[in-house]
Amino acid sequence: xxxxxxxMNKQDTQKRILVATLISFAFxxxxxxxxxxxxxxxxxxxxxxxxxxxxxxxxxTNTKQAPQVMQQNNNATVSKSVKTDNFSDIITTIQTKSxxxxxxxxxxxxxxxxKAKQYIDKDGKAINLFTKDQLKPLEVRFEDSKLNDEAxxxxxxxxxxxxxxINGAKTLTLTQTLSTTTLTKVLKFYPDGHxxxxxxxxxxxxxxxxxxxxxxxxxxxxxxxxALVLKNDATLEVIKDKKADETKQFVGIxxxxxxxxxxxxxxYNFQKxxxxxxxxxxxxxxxxxxxxxxxxxxxxxxxxxxxTILKALDPRLTDLIEYGWFTFIAKPMFLLLQFIYNIIGNWxxxxxxxxMLIKLVLYPLSYKGMVSMNRLKELSPKVxxxxxxxKDDKQKASAKMxxxxxxxxxxxxGGCLPMIMQIPVFFALxxxxxxxxxxxxxxxxxxxxxxxxxxxxxxxxxxxxITMFVxxxxxxxxxxxxxxxxxxxxxxxxxxxMMAWFPAGLTLYWTVNNLFTVAQQYYIxxxxxxxxxxKAIVKDS
Amino acid sequence: xxxxxxxxLKFITFYQRYLTVLSFGSCRYIPTCSHYAQxxxxxxxxxxxxxYSITRILRCNQLFxxxxxxxxxxxxxxxxxxxxxxxxxxxxxxxxxxxxxxxxWKRNINELGK
Numbered sequence: 001x002x003x004x005x006x007x008m009n010k011q012d013t014q015k016r017i018l019v020a021t022l023i024s025f026a027f028x029x030x031x032x033x034x035x036x037x038x039x040x041x042x043x044x045x046x047x048x049x050x051x052x053x054x055x056x057x058x059x060x061t062n063t064k065q066a067p068q069v070m071q072q073n074n075n076a077t078v079s080k081s082v083k084t085d086n087f088s089d090i091i092t093t094i095q096t097k098s099x100x101x102x103x104x105x106x107x108x109x110x111x112x113x114x115k116a117k118q119y120i121d122k123d124g125k126a127i128n129l130f131t132k133d134q135l136k137p138l139e140v141r142f143e144d145s146k147l148n149d150e151a152x153x154x155x156x157x158x159x160x161x162x163x164x165x166i167n168g169a170k171t172l173t174l175t176q177t178l179s180t181t182t183l184t185k186v187l188k189f190y191p192d193g194h195x196x197x198x199x200x201x202x203x204x205x206x207x208x209x210x211x212x213x214x215x216x217x218x219x220x221x222x223x224x225x226x227a228l229v230l231k232n233d234a235t236l237e238v239i240k241d242k243k244a245d246e247t248k249q250f251v252g253i254x255x256x257x258x259x260x261x262x263x264x265x266x267x268y269n270f271q272k273x274x275x276x277x278x279x280x281x282x283x284x285x286x287x288x289x290x291x292x293x294x295x296x297x298x299x300x301x302x303x304x305x306x307x308t309i310l311k312a313l314d315p316r317l318t319d320l321i322e323y324g325w326f327t328f329i330a331k332p333m334f335l336l337l338q339f340i341y342n343i344i345g346n347w348x349x350x351x352x353x354x355x356m357l358i359k360l361v362l363y364p365l366s367y368k369g370m371v372s373m374n375r376l377k378e379l380s381p382k383v384x385x386x387x388x389x390x391k392d393d394k395q396k397a398s399a400k401m402x403x404x405x406x407x408x409x410x411x412x413x414g415g416c417l418p419m420i421m422q423i424p425v426f427f428a429l430x431x432x433x434x435x436x437x438x439x440x441x442x443x444x445x446x447x448x449x450x451x452x453x454x455x456x457x458x459x460x461x462x463x464x465x466i467t468m469f470v471x472x473x474x475x476x477x478x479x480x481x482x483x484x485x486x487x488x489x490x491x492x493x494x495x496x497x498m499m500a501w502f503p504a505g506l507t508l509y510w511t512v513n514n515l516f517t518v519a520q521q522y523y524i525x526x527x528x529x530x531x532x533x534x535k536a537i538v539k540d541s
Numbered sequence: 542x543x544x545x546x547x548x549x550l551k552f553i554t555f556y557q558r559y560l561t562v563l564s565f566g567s568c569r570y571i572p573t574c575s576h577y578a579q580x581x582x583x584x585x586x587x588x589x590x591x592x593y594s595i596t597r598i599l600r601c602n603q604l605f606x607x608x609x610x611x612x613x614x615x616x617x618x619x620x621x622x623x624x625x626x627x628x629x630x631x632x633x634x635x636x637x638x639x640x641x642x643x644x645x646w647k648r649n650i651n652e653l654g655k
Contacts, residue, residue, distance in 0.1 A: 365603040415602035
């Protein structure tokens with residue numbers, strides 16, 4: 001009878017080892033498939049785009065219909081006619097402190113090139129935010145379809161061919177004279193790369209203006225990208241790429257952003273309630289249009305979603321940094337990290353310091369646990385007796401153990417809550433590492449040059465596995481079952497494999513966490529040994 | 542309502558089968574938090590079960606003593622049907638009219654022996 005039960009248990013636990021291993025392997029396969037491969041594909045695509053850019057000269061090829069017109073008659077083939085005139089000519093170049101902005105012959109922002117050092121890619125090239133042949137920021141579409149067609153064939157005139165706003169804001173006027181109306185865009189560019197825009201028509205025409213298609217710098221499946229509307233009740237709605245199935249209307253909007261992982265193009269006005277239409281393009285990716293009744297004034301920003309920049313423009317804009325559904329915990333995590341970073345000045349050491357801080361806050365708790373654990377070490381004969389007596393009935397054994405804990409007033413278990421608390425902390429850090437541009441390309445020491453991507457030499461994950469192993473060794477545990485003990489010892493290996501493909505910053509956190517636990521345990525064990533020694537001496541004398 | 546209970550129970554079973562290795566030997570209570578939640582979602586309505594399970598997990602840390610903590614439920618004894626049953630839980634009446642739910646251990650051993 002007992003034999004039967006034991007073998008059954010063994011089989012069961014062996015199955016579990018197998019399943020646990022399989023799950024972890026499935027995880028890293030999935031990570032490779034969804035994360036690493038898209039990145040490689042992206043790089044390949046970017047290389048292709050460069051070729052396309054040098055070959056094509058026609059800027060305007062797509063359907064350029066106003067959203068409502070689009071809805072009414074779906075004869076997209078008619079308006080798809082390729083225009084022969086060259087509208088991608090650059091008519092104005094604007095130099096800001098952080099970027100170069102160009103404006104094309106239709107009065108749209110054609111390209112934004114980031115100048116700052118951290119935005120220069122591996123090949124030494126500056127990052128361009130937009131891809132060609134996509135909807136461009138500040139494109140205007142008229143409600144009147146005739147006027148709309150005409151507008152796409154008429155070049156705009158500019159008040160200046162180049163504008164230097166490095167030392168102070170300057171104004172630029174773009175005028176488009178059409179047969180029945182005149183469209184004027186008055187743009188005021190600021191050194192930090194944001195701008196004010198005043199758009200109006202001379203005779204009360206209604207039209208739409210767009211923040212443009214999202215930047216196309218870093219697009220992968222792990223962070224959201226697409227369009228986002230910020231409503232006047234401070235909630236937001238994200239329309240992800242390839243998920244925009246139908247045209248959607250939004251009212252009471254304060255800001256509309258099109259974004260990839262790190263960059264955004266946004267139009268906002270917190271004094272107005274904007275009406276916005278989100279319309280799918282050919283790939284079911286969202287295109288946002290703001291409805292304009294004869295005239296409007298807006299603010300805009302093109303560039304990286306850096307917390308300090310957005311906060312300086314308007315604190316409410318920091319909501320544009322979107323960490324997925326985990327924002328509510330990831331955002332405070334980022335603010336804590338940023339606070340510490342401002343003191344230390346290195347993101348790697350910031351993560352180390354934050355980990356230690358979290359550990360220190362939880363120290364009273366873990367201290368208590370470690371003390372009771374040590375106290376129970378002294379009772380190990382009693383524990384062994386219980387285990388021996390009830391080895392056929394685990395539940396009864398654990399109940400008897402619990403009685404013993406009660407009697408001794410020491411419960412060695414850490415508890416489920418600290419265990420569960422690890423998950424959000426871990427996940428928040430993961431999201432911050434993925435989504436916060438501040439951590440992109442930020443190094444730590446030696447070989448870690450980018451905390452947001454995996455350790456290229458697998459040193460940190462292996463080290464993490466070792467610390468985890470040591471931590472298990474030094475922590476006295478009451479595990480009864482031999483096979484369970486084996487799985488437990490196998491865990492560092494599983495975790496090493498899993499963590500190998502995670503951002504290095506996350507592995508760093510886990511490693512420091514383990515190291516700190518080991519140090520704590522070592523310290524407490526020392527205290528107890530000293531106490532025991534003292535007791536023994538007192539007894540002897 | 543029932544469907545949420547069932548889904549939650551499925552999730553708990555999954556956790557117990559495959560994920561407990563990760564958190565082995567951390568619970569300070571008997572029955573463990575996952576067992577406690579299991580009984581709650583079997584016996585109570587979803588919101589009550591959710592509330593009690595969450596507060597149980599919140600209590601499962603070094604600041605609380607731990608030990609024996611069984612789920613408490615309301616049970617109408619008048620509704621009891623008298624027939625031959627397998628005992629899964631024992632209901633132990635408390636002073637305030639509720640019942641503690643205690644899992645029947647002996648049964649497991651007897652069954653396996655047969």
